[in-house]
Amino acid sequence: MTLIDLATALFLLIGGLFLLVGSIGLFRLPDFFMRLHAPTKASTLGIGSILMASIIFFSFKGDGISIKEFLIILFMFLTAPISAHMLSKAALHVKQKPRQDTLNLDRLNAIRDRTNWASRS
Amino acid sequence: MLNTVILAVSAMIGISLLLNLWRFMIGPHILDRVIALDTMYINAIALIVILGIFMGSPLYYDGALFIAMLGFVSTSAVCKFILRGDIIE
Amino acid sequence: MQCDRSRRYRPRVFNFVLLFVVWILLTDITFGNMLLAAILAYLIPMVVGSLQSAAPRVAKPLKGAGYVLVLLGDIIVSNIVVAKQVLGSLDKLEPGFIAIPLELRQPLPITLLASTISLTPGTVSTEVSADKRTLYVHALNVENEPKLIAHIKHRYETPLKEIFEC
Numbered sequence: 485m486t487l488i489d490l491a492t493a494l495f496l497l498i499g500g501l502f503l504l505v506g507s508i509g510l511f512r513l514p515d516f517f518m519r520l521h522a523p524t525k526a527s528t529l530g531i532g533s534i535l536m537a538s539i540i541f542f543s544f545k546g547d548g549i550s551i552k553e554f555l556i557i558l559f560m561f562l563t564a565p566i567s568a569h570m571l572s573k574a575a576l577h578v579k580q581k582p583r584q585d586t587l588n589l590d591r592l593n594a595i596r597d598r599t600n601w602a603s604r605s
Numbered sequence: 606m607l608n609t610v611i612l613a614v615s616a617m618i619g620i621s622l623l624l625n626l627w628r629f630m631i632g633p634h635i636l637d638r639v640i641a642l643d644t645m646y647i648n649a650i651a652l653i654v655i656l657g658i659f660m661g662s663p664l665y666y667d668g669a670l671f672i673a674m675l676g677f678v679s680t681s682a683v684c685k686f687i688l689r690g691d692i693i694e
Numbered sequence: 695m696q697c698d699r700s701r702r703y704r705p706r707v708f709n710f711v712l713l714f715v716v717w718i719l720l721t722d723i724t725f726g727n728m729l730l731a732a733i734l735a736y737l738i739p740m741v742v743g744s745l746q747s748a749a750p751r752v753a754k755p756l757k758g759a760g761y762v763l764v765l766l767g768d769i770i771v772s773n774i775v776v777a778k779q780v781l782g783s784l785d786k787l788e789p790g791f792i793a794i795p796l797e798l799r800q801p802l803p804i805t806l807l808a809s810t811i812s813l814t815p816g817t818v819s820t821e822v823s824a825d826k827r828t829l830y831v832h833a834l835n836v837e838n839e840p841k842l843i844a845h846i847k848h849r850y851e852t853p854l855k856e857i858f859e860c
Contacts, residue, residue: 513780
């Protein structure tokens with residue numbers, strides 16, 4: 485049980501926990517816009533943490549450092565907000581109903597039509 | 606010790622995949638299914654990376670990168686299709 | 695505008711470095727690979743250059759690096775908060791759409807701000823108004839609407855404005 489193993493195990497556990505939290509959020513949150521929150525962010529951090537564990541493990545176990553996994557981290561962190569944005573745009577387009585107590589629910593049409601908030605109020 | 610942790614984390618990711626599959630099956634709208642599939646892609650990448658650590662071989666990395674790219678492209682293609690009814694504008 | 699001077703070659707240098715590093719990371723570090731990386735990194739931006747829209751100059755790269763560090767810290771801290779919210783009682787959550795008046799004008803800084811907001815847990819950027827003056831954000835838990843808007847503006851928009859100097 486070396487320090488490397490300990491660090492790898494720690495990052496793996498953190499990553500697994502965040503992936504689980506993201507999936508639980510996807511499972512139990514009530515409406516689509518709220519469901520969008522959990523997977524795009526908790527899962528992104530989770531996969532980042534697991535890839536970090538992989539970097540640590542292979543850098544000290546294998547021959548020479550391995551930072552190839554850093555490319556996947558970068559790719560995930562670049563694309564997660566973009567797919568979240570496209571999904572929420574599509575959800576507005578097909579008129580998904582948010583939860584009833586959502587703040588500013590009455591202005592959903594203004595958001596869909598991309599009008600300026602100030603000019604409408 | 607590390608092997609135990611790897612097994613535990615694999616179990617967590619397995620539960621996550623089951624939850625995603627459940628959301629994929631019941632999801633009231635097609636977008637819920639899309640987002641469930643997107644999360645399944647992410648969990649699959651995590652599983653592959655963990656398999657790489659378990660086997661002690663960095664070869665699985667390329668598969669993980671491939672799945673990451675496929676996941677993003679397919680999600681954005683479906684979103685484009687829902688938004689415009691056409692993939693290529 | 696004074697902020698788009700020297701934009702003709704700066705993105706090209708950036709693209710060269712980015713493609714070179716990515717190619718080296720994807721393969722091994724040998725002489726042949728570095729030569730191939732240099733050729734590809736020179737040719738590809740030339741071929742796809744017409745696809746690129748004009749980007750404003752990055753005035754303070756050091757400040758940009760600091761911004762990324764602050765963002766990483768925020769992602770980790772607020773992910774824990776959201777994890778508690780997701781696992782806790784759902785009736786206590788107060789989701790809502792909020793509107794953030796934008797001071798940024800160029801497309802690239804607005805994209806960066808929207809991506810930042812999406813990565814910071816609790817908020818997902820949903821839509822930009824057609825005149826690019828308002829950013830609509832869906833928040834998971836709105837306790838105090840003006841406070842949240844002020845927080846986002848102060849913490850993320852002001853540094854981005856300084857980085858891009860316009």
